[in-house]
Amino acid sequence: MALANSPEGADLARALRKRPFRRPGENLIQVALLLCAVVSIATTFAIIYVLFSDAIGFFREVSFWHFFNPGNEWQALIDPRTFGVWELVVGTVNVTLWSMVIALPLGLAAAIYLSEYAHAQTRRFLKPLLELLAGVPTVVYAYFALTFISDDILLPLLGGRISFFNSLSASIMLGVMILPIIASVSEDAMASVPRDLREAAYGLGATRLEVAFRVVFPAAISGIVAAVLLAIARVIGETMIVAVAAGSNPSLSFSPLETIQTMTGFMLQVALGDAARGTTDYTSLFAVGALLFLMTFVLNVGAQIVVRRFREAYE
Amino acid sequence: MSLRLRSTTPTGEQAREALRGKPAAEHRPSENVAKPEGEIAFSISDLNLWYGTFQALTNVGLDIPRQQVTALIGPSGCGKSTLIRCLNRMNDLIPGVTIEGNVTYRDADIYGSDVDPVEVRRRIGMVFQKPNPFPKSIYDNVAFGARVNGFRGNLDDLVESSLQRAALWDEVKDDLKKSGLALSGGQQQRLCIARALANNPDVILMDEPCSALDPIATLKIEDLMRELATDYTIVVVTHNMQQAARVSDYTAFMLTDEEITGQLIEYAPTETMFTQPADERTEDYISGRFG
Numbered sequence: 001m002a003l004a005n006s007p008e009g010a011d012l013a014r015a016l017r018k019r020p021f022r023r024p025g026e027n028l029i030q031v032a033l034l035l036c037a038v039v040s041i042a043t044t045f046a047i048i049y050v051l052f053s054d055a056i057g058f059f060r061e062v063s064f065w066h067f068f069n070p071g072n073e074w075q076a077l078i079d080p081r082t083f084g085v086w087e088l089v090v091g092t093v094n095v096t097l098w099s100m101v102i103a104l105p106l107g108l109a110a111a112i113y114l115s116e117y118a119h120a121q122t123r124r125f126l127k128p129l130l131e132l133l134a135g136v137p138t139v140v141y142a143y144f145a146l147t148f149i150s151d152d153i154l155l156p157l158l159g160g161r162i163s164f165f166n167s168l169s170a171s172i173m174l175g176v177m178i179l180p181i182i183a184s185v186s187e188d189a190m191a192s193v194p195r196d197l198r199e200a201a202y203g204l205g206a207t208r209l210e211v212a213f214r215v216v217f218p219a220a221i222s223g224i225v226a227a228v229l230l231a232i233a234r235v236i237g238e239t240m241i242v243a244v245a246a247g248s249n250p251s252l253s254f255s256p257l258e259t260i261q262t263m264t265g266f267m268l269q270v271a272l273g274d275a276a277r278g279t280t281d282y283t284s285l286f287a288v289g290a291l292l293f294l295m296t297f298v299l300n301v302g303a304q305i306v307v308r309r310f311r312e313a314y315e
Numbered sequence: 316m317s318l319r320l321r322s323t324t325p326t327g328e329q330a331r332e333a334l335r336g337k338p339a340a341e342h343r344p345s346e347n348v349a350k351p352e353g354e355i356a357f358s359i360s361d362l363n364l365w366y367g368t369f370q371a372l373t374n375v376g377l378d379i380p381r382q383q384v385t386a387l388i389g390p391s392g393c394g395k396s397t398l399i400r401c402l403n404r405m406n407d408l409i410p411g412v413t414i415e416g417n418v419t420y421r422d423a424d425i426y427g428s429d430v431d432p433v434e435v436r437r438r439i440g441m442v443f444q445k446p447n448p449f450p451k452s453i454y455d456n457v458a459f460g461a462r463v464n465g466f467r468g469n470l471d472d473l474v475e476s477s478l479q480r481a482a483l484w485d486e487v488k489d490d491l492k493k494s495g496l497a498l499s500g501g502q503q504q505r506l507c508i509a510r511a512l513a514n515n516p517d518v519i520l521m522d523e524p525c526s527a528l529d530p531i532a533t534l535k536i537e538d539l540m541r542e543l544a545t546d547y548t549i550v551v552v553t554h555n556m557q558q559a560a561r562v563s564d565y566t567a568f569m570l571t572d573e574e575i576t577g578q579l580i581e582y583a584p585t586e587t588m589f590t591q592p593a594d595e596r597t598e599d600y601i602s603g604r605f606g
Contacts, residue, residue, distance in 0.1 A: 119410065120410060194447075196443065196445060196447035197447060197449060197450075198408075199405065199408070199441075199443060199447070200443065200447045200448075200449065200507070200510075201449070201459070201463075202405065202408060203403065203405065203436055203440065203441035203443070203511070204436070204437070204440070204459055204460035204463065204464075204510065204514055205433055205434070205436045205437030205460060205463060205464055205514060206433070206459075206460075206463045207433050207463070214459070214462075215449060218450075218451075219449075219450055312450035312451060313450055313496075314450045314496075
């Protein structure tokens with residue numbers, strides 16, 4: 001006997017038919033979600049458009065060769081104006097290099113400790129504490145770097161060999177800032193390496209350290225590289241710390257002891273100054289910005305290729 | 316009777332407190348435990364183990380003979396995997412484990428306070444339920460143990476002889492650089508056996524080595540076990556009673572009932588166990604009445 005509410009034949013076919021406007025709420029939500037996605041993509045493209053259109057304006061005034069000639073200094077705001085961007089690029093590379101020298105070993109050591117050595121309770125307590133560092137406003141870091149690291153520690157320690165505004169104090173501060181990113185994201189990657197692999201290694205007589213370096217580390221390398229990339233992107237883009245602590249004197253130096261200026265540091269300087277719209281001072285901001293954008297872009301793509309080549313995929 | 320306590324966390328202490336006076340503490344070890352002839356590899360007595368407050372092994376005691384195959388059988392949750400992992404201190408890696416009792420390997424107490432578990436695991440190799448090759452090349456998989464243990468001989472020879480002993484050499488000799496994960500399940504498991512053999516262990520522990528494999532791959536591993544038993548002591552956990560009957564010299568039957576978890580019910584030469592079981596519960600299990 002058929003159930004009362006189960007129609008047959010033509011009735012069944014009608015009951016099964018699509019009814020597009022049966023659930024208007026569903027459709028509405030779908031459209032709203034799509035709009036949200038479109039807003040973020042559109043914003044990105046708008047930024048790229050503005051960046052490059054103003055940068056093109058800059059290159060109408062200043063030649064590519066002049067911009068990329070390592071012999072030219074960067075003196076954009078006072079006459080005689082010269083726009084040798086290498087000084088700013090080197091400044092950015094300078095702080096990136098030294099901050100990574102500080103943060104990479106510390107961050108990876110912290111990740112290995114958290115994932116391979118720490119008790120579950122210790123980890124539950126330490127990881128959020130570490131991530132708290134990421135919540136400190138960078139302007140606080142900036143003045144801490146200048147007044148404490150540079151003035152109270154580095155100057156008395158190194159005396160006349162270091163400038164008051166120096167790349168080292170900024171790099172140390174940047175290192176502290178990105179430490180939680182490297183440690184936390186790497187730890188996530190290492191924690192997701194299957195227990196099977198660890199047990200196999202322990203079963204062969206490997207010590208904790210050998211398991212960490214020979215099994216867990218290579219298996220988690222793509223996540224670790226992602227963590228480092230994220231950190232580098234933060235350093236390259238960070239403005240406040242370098243503007244305050246590293247100074248505003250562009251230089252082709254990789255020394256941590258000197259005053260330098262990074263790309264972002266210069267961009268902030270222009271934005272705070274009185275450069276009129278349309279002047280070369282103003283458009284140089286966009287040329288530097290566009291180059292910064294290209295640098296991070298190439299870095300990301302390059303790293304993805306490297307990761308794909310070297311990772312030990314465990315699935 | 317010497318009793319030893321090892322507690323990795325405070326919860327172990329609490330576990331003992333909580334369990335004091337429960338039936339498990341009054342459990343008497345089974346009387347149907349045979350004493351194997353010949354040399355003994357492992358001697359286990361009064362072994363109790365807790366995961367946190369959960370008792371997983373209760374008063375287990377048996378002797379495992381050298382250069383023979385010993386099978387541990389029993390239904391799920393009976394503690395057979397826990398027991399085999401006690402033999403190379405693999406359970407040490409699990410937080411909150413408390414182990415009490417005696418386990419000696421050729422008269423050396425492997426839970427002694429001055430014993431390094433890493434050294435124990437170098438001599439007592441293990442093959443796991445799910446094939447778990449490292450995401451490295453076949454060569455690097457086999458060479459792993461030698462590398463971490465500071466092997467000074469010819470690595471190429473070691474890799475070749477280990478793969479040969481694991482009956483895998485002919486299938487992989489032309490692509491040793493290929494990832495271990497590119498092999499089939501059965502080949503992966505033999506790679507894991509080769510990897511364990513490369514450490515030149517005395518004992519190989521196998522925790523349900525065929526449960527993830529098809530019947531043909533299973534047969535190959537079983538043949539291999541019989542072959543290896545001429546040189547090695549093999550302890551194998553298995554769900555499959557036919558497998559225990561086919562490959563093992565001695566069989567231990569474990570069970571968890573309403574009151575007592577992880578107890579040894581009967582231990583005997585395999586032939587005796589499968590033809591004239593002494594305990595009714597063993598008979599029920601091997602004749603397929605439960606489990």
